[in-house]
Amino acid sequence: MRYKARMDVVLIDIANDPLTKLYGAYRTCYTPKTPREVWDDIAAGSVSREKIAQFVEERLKTGHVSPLEQVVFWFGISGVSRSLSHQFVRHRIGISFEQQSQRYVRFTGKNEERLEYVMPESWREAGRAAEFEKLMEEITRVYREAVAAGIPAEDARFVLPNAAPTNFQIMVNFAELLHIADLRLCTRAQWEIRQMIARMRSELMRKVPELAKYLQPKCGEKRMGYCDEDLKAYEACPLSNSRPHKLQVIEVFKRVRAESGKPMRDLDESDFKAAEEFREAKG
Numbered sequence: 443m444r445y446k447a448r449m450d451v452v453l454i455d456i457a458n459d460p461l462t463k464l465y466g467a468y469r470t471c472y473t474p475k476t477p478r479e480v481w482d483d484i485a486a487g488s489v490s491r492e493k494i495a496q497f498v499e500e501r502l503k504t505g506h507v508s509p510l511e512q513v514v515f516w517f518g519i520s521g522v523s524r525s526l527s528h529q530f531v532r533h534r535i536g537i538s539f540e541q542q543s544q545r546y547v548r549f550t551g552k553n554e555e556r557l558e559y560v561m562p563e564s565w566r567e568a569g570r571a572a573e574f575e576k577l578m579e580e581i582t583r584v585y586r587e588a589v590a591a592g593i594p595a596e597d598a599r600f601v602l603p604n605a606a607p608t609n610f611q612i613m614v615n616f617a618e619l620l621h622i623a624d625l626r627l628c629t630r631a632q633w634e635i636r637q638m639i640a641r642m643r644s645e646l647m648r649k650v651p652e653l654a655k656y657l658q659p660k661c662g663e664k665r666m667g668y669c670d671e672d673l674k675a676y677e678a679c680p681l682s683n684s685r686p687h688k689l690q691v692i693e694v695f696k697r698v699r700a701e702s703g704k705p706m707r708d709l710d711e712s713d714f715k716a717a718e719e720f721r722e723a724k725g
């Protein structure tokens with residue numbers, strides 16, 4: 443009998459040909475052609491797959507993000523804790539959730555001696571797994587007896603823990619998925635939700651790698667490229683070895699300007715190199 447819930451994430455479906463949808467949306471903004479003409483060109487094969495991918499890639503480097511709302515993905519998620527789900531459902535724009543009900547589902551399966559739960563590794567590492575499990579057993583007993591005594595599931599569930607597993611089917615658009623990844627792949631996010639978003643990324647990677655690769659923490663080179671958390675959190679983060687903090691970016695920028703005196707639009711790589719050398723020389 444398995445009591446420990448196992449996280450499972452599956453990409454159920456994606457809006458048909460998301461890359462071309464994005465191409466059509468962006469192209470409509472930047473061409474005198476009508477959408478019908480844009481899509482006729484696509485249907486006639488006059489725009490190669492490579493060109494579509496390249497065009498979208500270039501747009502993804504810009505701040506023009508509203509077309510990303512036109513591409514949606516469906517995921518099935520199970521075996522995650524109610525601790526995770528409390529956090530997940532705080533995302534409110536561009537995402538729809540359906541979550542297993544604790545009102546309509548009674549967790550009284552005959553073959554189960556006790557309810558499933560999600561146990562963080564830290565309990566085992568601290569040598570307290572047995573205590574955790576004992577409490578889950580006790581909760582199972584109280585819950586089952588309450589249901590057997592006629593207490594409705596919606597009331598019996600009041601004793602269920604944050605460790606209780608739950609299931610979702612969600613629909614999310616690409617703009618929101620990027621935003622969620624910004625926040626929840628960051629090392630400041632809780633381990634379980636980070637793990638879940640990482641799995642969503644892997645699922646998407648198998649189908650649309652051109653888009654999935656943009657799912658990064660906000661400091662990723664395809665996202666903001668720097669950390670905007672407080673300095674203490676930044677210094678504690680392993681990613682600080684490879685990614686700058688916002689204050690460093692501002693500082694380098696100021697020095698580059700001071701060094702070359704050029705307006706920002708004229709700065710080039712040599713200016714940044716000069717500023718780095720200047721910084722190193724100053725220690």
Ligand SMILES: Cc1cc2nc3c(=O)[nH]c(=O)nc-3n(C[C@H](O)[C@H](O)[C@H](O)COP(=O)(O)OP(=O)(O)OC[C@H]3O[C@@H](n4cnc5c(N)ncnc54)[C@H](O)[C@@H]3O)c2cc1C
Pocket residue numbers: 532533534535536618621622625626630631632
């Ligand atoms: C590391 C971390 C720690 C957290 N700690 C806490 C905590 O201690 N307590 C707590 O309550 N929550 C906490 N949260 C949750 C957080 O405050 C957000 O509720 C959650 O991350 C959802 O993100 P979002 O607000 O960007 O919502 P989304 O729905 O993902 O929003 C998308 C974006 O739309 C815009 N938007 C949405 N609604 C509005 C609006 N009404 N007005 C203007 N713009 C809007 C915003 O730009 C927003 O970023 C934490 C989140 C993280 C990542």
